[in-house]
Amino acid sequence: MTLQIPFDNTYAALPGLFYSKLLATKSANPQLISFNHSLADILRISVGDKAKLAQVFSGNELSEGAEPLAQLYSGHQFGQYNPQLGDGRALLLGETVGKDGIRRDIQLKGSGRTPYSRGGDGRAWLGPILREYIISEAMSALNIPTTRALAAVLTGEQVLRETVYPGAVLTRVAKSHIRVGTFQVFSARRDWKSLHQLLDYAIQRHYPKADGALGFLLAVIREQADLIPKWMGIGFIHGVMNTDNCQIAGETIDYGPCAFMDHYDPLKVFSSIDRFGRYAFNNQPNIIIWNMAQLATALVPLMPNADDAVERFSEAIHSMSTLIKKNWLRVFSAKIGISNPKAEDELLINKLLTQMDESKADFTNTFAALGSNAIRNEFMEPEKFDIWEKEWHDRISDERHVDETLRGANPIIIPRNHRIEEMVRAALIGDFSVFERLSKAYSAPFIENSDYYDLRETPNEKEVVTATFCGT
Ligand code: AMP
Ligand code: MG
Numbered sequence: 001m002t003l004q005i006p007f008d009n010t011y012a013a014l015p016g017l018f019y020s021k022l023l024a025t026k027s028a029n030p031q032l033i034s035f036n037h038s039l040a041d042i043l044r045i046s047v048g049d050k051a052k053l054a055q056v057f058s059g060n061e062l063s064e065g066a067e068p069l070a071q072l073y074s075g076h077q078f079g080q081y082n083p084q085l086g087d088g089r090a091l092l093l094g095e096t097v098g099k100d101g102i103r104r105d106i107q108l109k110g111s112g113r114t115p116y117s118r119g120g121d122g123r124a125w126l127g128p129i130l131r132e133y134i135i136s137e138a139m140s141a142l143n144i145p146t147t148r149a150l151a152a153v154l155t156g157e158q159v160l161r162e163t164v165y166p167g168a169v170l171t172r173v174a175k176s177h178i179r180v181g182t183f184q185v186f187s188a189r190r191d192w193k194s195l196h197q198l199l200d201y202a203i204q205r206h207y208p209k210a211d212g213a214l215g216f217l218l219a220v221i222r223e224q225a226d227l228i229p230k231w232m233g234i235g236f237i238h239g240v241m242n243t244d245n246c247q248i249a250g251e252t253i254d255y256g257p258c259a260f261m262d263h264y265d266p267l268k269v270f271s272s273i274d275r276f277g278r279y280a281f282n283n284q285p286n287i288i289i290w291n292m293a294q295l296a297t298a299l300v301p302l303m304p305n306a307d308d309a310v311e312r313f314s315e316a317i318h319s320m321s322t323l324i325k326k327n328w329l330r331v332f333s334a335k336i337g338i339s340n341p342k343a344e345d346e347l348l349i350n351k352l353l354t355q356m357d358e359s360k361a362d363f364t365n366t367f368a369a370l371g372s373n374a375i376r377n378e379f380m381e382p383e384k385f386d387i388w389e390k391e392w393h394d395r396i397s398d399e400r401h402v403d404e405t406l407r408g409a410n411p412i413i414i415p416r417n418h419r420i421e422e423m424v425r426a427a428l429i430g431d432f433s434v435f436e437r438l439s440k441a442y443s444a445p446f447i448e449n450s451d452y453y454d455l456r457e458t459p460n461e462k463e464v465v466t467a468t469f470c471g472t
Helices: 037-042 050-056 126-141 180-188 192-206 212-233 281-302 306-335 345-359 363-368 373-378 382-396 402-409 417-428 433-441 450-456
Strands: 019-021 031-035 069-071 075-077 080-082 090-097 103-109 148-160 164-174
Touching: 031 050, 031 433, 037 148, 050 148, 075 180, 126 148, 126 164, 126 417, 126 433, 180 192, 180 281, 192 212, 192 281, 212 281, 212 306, 281 306, 306 345, 306 402, 345 382, 363 373, 363 450, 373 382, 417 433, 433 450
Parallel strands: none
Antiparallel strands: 019 069, 031 148, 069 090, 075 080, 090 103, 103 164, 148 164
């Protein structure tokens, strides 16, 4: 069988202003690390041999029907507007419509310089590529809306960072790569025509039922208000929720300095560049509202009756906090076995979280142990926990399917930072077995599997990861 990707491109048909068409920079000696066959199947890709996959997914060879382009966007980075960003190290190959009827982008990341590279080399090193591969696929298995990983390829070239590393290319698959920043760039340029074209395109592609700019904003708000509580439910900290990393279709995108919490700490920050905790665990709901306010600001000029529009767009933004709270309550109620939450359950959940915070209880293991005796070990004052547990038992006595709800909401394993780092260290000396093992383990995070008991363990003092870095 030869490699065939049934490309059906629409972004490439938008005006030239939206992107730069160019080819990937050639790689010296591409070697396939991993290929996601089940995802390829959804995308209706027929898979060729390994050598061919390495050529195509490094960008060395152009698959028939591909129309590679780097997308233009801008965005607020840590609150500061940067008027021109764009794909500085990524290239959209094109789109396919999958077996599930969903149109998706196929994009190379690390494929060389583009007109938007600014000072960067357009390349990526092996660490961030494997990290994104593992974490994005784990997120998918954890039922979190996310971009996915189709392939990882070594380029056979070296990339210079703080030291020299092997270069690699990730193939990322997303419902699209349209971001808040894609709207911002045209709005900031007062290019209303392009802004309108982008809006029409995004509505047609993602929210065909949405009525105009306001309807579109409300649809994006709905998806983002769904996504962020889901992150919180698995202890995920994105780390760099800039508006250029905030995707319109509501998928988690850009796995840079992201990380999962070990012990529960609502103020937790991992990213080395997030010095003021802007993107801390508990601040993620505030930030997504801020990001949606930037989207509203970018879109508001498209409304014919400007005065009324500002009011209605503001209302939409103000409604978001209630929506997030409601979704947060649904997510966290399920984590304690409640499928029909009541408003007062928030207090019960928060009492548990407070005790977890005080005890530095492991976020994943504590929830996974709810209902078993093992849970007491997570708490400094088990007797205090007993009181909570009693209250909890009273609350769930009239709930049905508690066990199923608990099992469906509480993963047993998540990609812990020390495991990811261990995997990268092994890969750097040519051992990809750890990568393969983690890949397999995290594909079924809700199922007890004695082969992976070690992956439940919290890091010891030497293993604790205190800071993460963006993937540049
Ligand atoms: P990110 O931190 O991945 O969201 O990237 C922010 C911006 O920096 C985007 O415009 C990227 O394309 C660009 N960028 C990141 N790394 C590189 C690189 N190695 N070369 C060129 N541009 C880059
Ligand atoms: Mg980005």
